[in-house]
Amino acid sequence: MVIGMQHALPRIAPPSVAIAFAPSRNETLIMYRKIKLKRQVHDLRANEFGSLADLRETAESPDQNILMICCADHGLVVDDLSFTDQQHCVIVRNMAASIPGSCLVGSSATINGIQYAIRRRNVQDIIVCHHFNCLLAAHWMKPSLNPVMVGPAREFIQKAKHVVDEHYHYTNQRERLGLMVCEHTLFQLENLCSHDFVRNRLESGQLRLHGWVVDDDTARVLSFDPIEHAFTGLEQLANQDRIS
Ligand SMILES: [Zn+2]
Numbered sequence: 024m025v026i027g028m029q030h031a032l033p034r035i036a037p038p039s040v041a042i043a044f045a046p047s048r049n050e051t052l053i054m055y056r057k058i059k060l061k062r063q064v065h066d067l068r069a070n071e072f073g074s075l076a077d078l079r080e081t082a083e084s085p086d087q088n089i090l091m092i093c094c095a096d097h098g099l100v101v102d103d104l105s106f107t108d109q110q111h112c113v114i115v116r117n118m119a120a121s122i123p124g125s126c127l128v129g130s131s132a133t134i135n136g137i138q139y140a141i142r143r144r145n146v147q148d149i150i151v152c153h154h155f156n157c158l159l160a161a162h163w164m165k166p167s168l169n170p171v172m173v174g175p176a177r178e179f180i181q182k183a184k185h186v187v188d189e190h191y192h193y194t195n196q197r198e199r200l201g202l203m204v205c206e207h208t209l210f211q212l213e214n215l216c217s218h219d220f221v222r223n224r225l226e227s228g229q230l231r232l233h234g235w236v237v238d239d240d241t242a243r244v245l246s247f248d249p250i251e252h253a254f255t256g257l258e259q260l261a262n263q264d265r266i267s
Pocket residue numbers: 094095096097119154156157158159160
């Protein structure tokens with residue numbers, strides 16, 4: 024059984040990003056492979072991440088205690104989770120599931136939405152949810168745009184795009200885009216953790232993190248495994264059970 028989104032929204036050609044990193048003789052297993060990432064790039068704490076079992080347990084509560092930060096061009100797919108329904112989730116949508124870090128000054132609708140979810144809704148799990156067929160990311164990876172972009176586009180170019188082009192081997196542009204989407208998701212998790220109101224709750228065990236990348240064509244979710252430092256099938260992550 025596939026666990027993740029219940030419906031796919033095909034848009035552009037599906038990426039084959041993982042094929043280069045986990046070759047399989049059986050193509051039906053391609054979506055069950057890992058996308059290994061460079062461990063030295065990020066500073067994320069493994070014990071602050073949760074699992075699918077954690078999310079299922081959280082969803083048993085009648086409250087809205089799961090926060091999803093999603094890409095606006097991902098449509099309504101994120102409202103269609105297989106393990107829970109929309110009434111349990113607070114949804115924040117923006118450009119490429121981007122989260123401003125604490126070093127940036129000024130008001131941010133995304134940060135305001137996250138603060139509301141944590142302080143007023145008492146969310147226990149935060150999912151940063153990106154997707155492989157992101158039209159924004161595909162646009163931002165074009166070299167001609169580099170000098171003029173600002174905001175989330177500039178962050179994508181300076182971090183995810185730079186890291187992939189400097190540190191990864193890829194054989195085509197779909198692999199390159201897939202890696203950038205994965206790296207961008209981890210950079211946003213780091214930005215999220217840079218805010219004191221998030222960091223304090225993580226350290227006291229009141230919050231758990233989840234990094235997801237969705238394959239738009241299969242609706243399958245790959246989740247970040249902080250031990251393996253890889254994106255892998257959501258159901259394969261062990262339950263860390265930090266929140267009792
Ligand atoms: Zn997108």
